[in-house]
Amino acid sequence: MADEVNENIFLVNAPAGSGKTTWIRQQVESYLLRNSKDNILCITYTNRAAEELGRDLEQSRVYFGTIHSFINDFIGSFFSHKEIIDLYWEVYETQIIERIKNTEQKETWTEGAERYKEKYGSLDLDTVRSNINKISYNETPFNSLLYGGLGHNDLITFTKLAVDRFPIIKKKISDKYQLIFIDEYQDTSAEVLHIFYTSLVGKKSKLYLLGDKMQQIYKNYNGEFEEKLETFNRSVNLSINYRTTPKIVDILNYIYNDEALKQCPYEKNSNDTMAFSPKVLIVSDVEKAISDFRKTYEDALLLYVSNRARFYDIGAGNLYDAYNKMEKYQFWKKYSAVDVMTKDEARINDALLSFLFIVDQIIEYYLQECYGEVFRNIHEYYMYFNSEKYIVEKHRDKKTIKTRLEKIKNSYVDRATTIDGFLNICFKEEFIEEEIYCSIIEDDDYQLVKDVYIEEVRKLTNYLNDPRVSTQHGVKGESHDTVVFVADNSSNPAVHMSKFFEVWSEMNITLREFDAFYYRYSNMIKDIECTMGIKISELKAKSYAAVADMIDTVLKRFISENENNPYYIFLLKPKMEKYKKKKNVTSAKACLNEGTVYGPLCAYRLFYVGCSRARKNLLIIINREDVKNFEDKLYEKLKDCGFEVEY
16 A cells, blocks of 8 residues: 555655765765664665765675676575576576577577587587576676576566565575665666565665656666555655755756755855856757857856767767667667667667777777776776786787787777777687677677777767766766756657657646656557557558557547546647547557657656756757747746746
């Protein structure tokens, strides 16, 4: 029941600038002093966040790390037990058999089979079974099912299954840790939340989920845990904004539009420090407006919603197009092409870009003659590199390694080198780890990217390393004295900024209500797809005929349940009315396009986050063409919000 509060499980709202990291560190320090025998667990979204939280803290009784690190280091101790290995076979046996038989004669699978035979003598089910004596984490996106290796996503899914099947794992978690923090809960998968919730509910140990739903960026979290979240203790609220001036705090509160989550400005922050009041420019020439502003504020942080045009502007358009076509980065997936191209925490799910970004850093160190850093990176990221071949034991090793690195460097800086050509050089020079190399080239999506020039990777990394330019898909939590946010649209990821502005101009939006409507709509689409066995996008006229009645029934029910909902009225009603007049595959698919709701919702979040990253001075730039049909209403809304508006 939603009214039964779990007193030991806390949901802590921690909006932008609320001092979340400082608060967690204070709780850790205080608890350790008061409880000399207890242990603390801090799960962070990134390794960088784990390092920041743990800096200068006594860590013998505290574990700071990502969920993958924790599973590998702690729960992984169970993964050599027979019962866990039996579960592995229960889950993956069918896939392993498909891999062994290779009835489709996939060339890459054939090559993988030959490598397996070289190592173990033969490839059959009994041989594979006898050689898997432990389930392991690959530390890469790929599964290595023949070897018992799980990639990033499957590690979490399999761990949830194991925890539910064997409650002793839950007991070990609650016995070991008396205080657990999960940072950025809004981007944490429901599977991870389930693992810790079921481990601690009703126990003496305390669990804190910290984050801000407005800052949810990825589609890791699918809304499945909403009912449970309602039962969490909400007595802790980080309501002071230590980052921004009072005027910007007022704007953030207006956008959030939730009294329960209202922030108060820090008493030492003053509007007097602002060079200008928060301002919106509605212009016909966005780039000219940016250029003119930066003549005065050259150190301003420039924020973009990443889209195709932006990547072409920086010289990485073909790389973006290739990634944007990949099945694994389509709209309905957890991450988009923009995510993996611009965010460290998303990029770990892509072996190719992970490898190339690390190489870019290594080459930079090599060019600067920082050879210690070259070797440190090669050995730190051993899962990507054949590090044993890059160890200096004798004087002649230096010459051999330098020759190899010189060839790799020359290939990387050569404008005529393709990604495929560069990987071949890395493999020839025994630089890239063989399993990673094979996993990359065996991936069907690799065909889309292999002919892109490596120069586009260099241009992308140079762009991301510019401290004055960022994307709304950049590092979470960044702030700057002066921020320019270009509020434009994007197709993938779906950011419908214009539609958000239109809806916002007509009604008062709240995240709680918008989120709830989106989850209802998204779940309806998933239910239909589950019943059909295919994606909505795959529907054709012939296949639609067989499911038309089912879809019609589901849509009628959804309309009946939501016809008075303002989000339905503004976002879906026109499409539904068109469908009622002419029921066919085209009109049905238009009603079942998740981006219709998700796009404006994502824009709402990004608009808030963009504003929140300014400490003192905030400028929003909007293309007049995008808002011309409701410009007057938007003007009034922005004025009410607290902005000065200029044309």
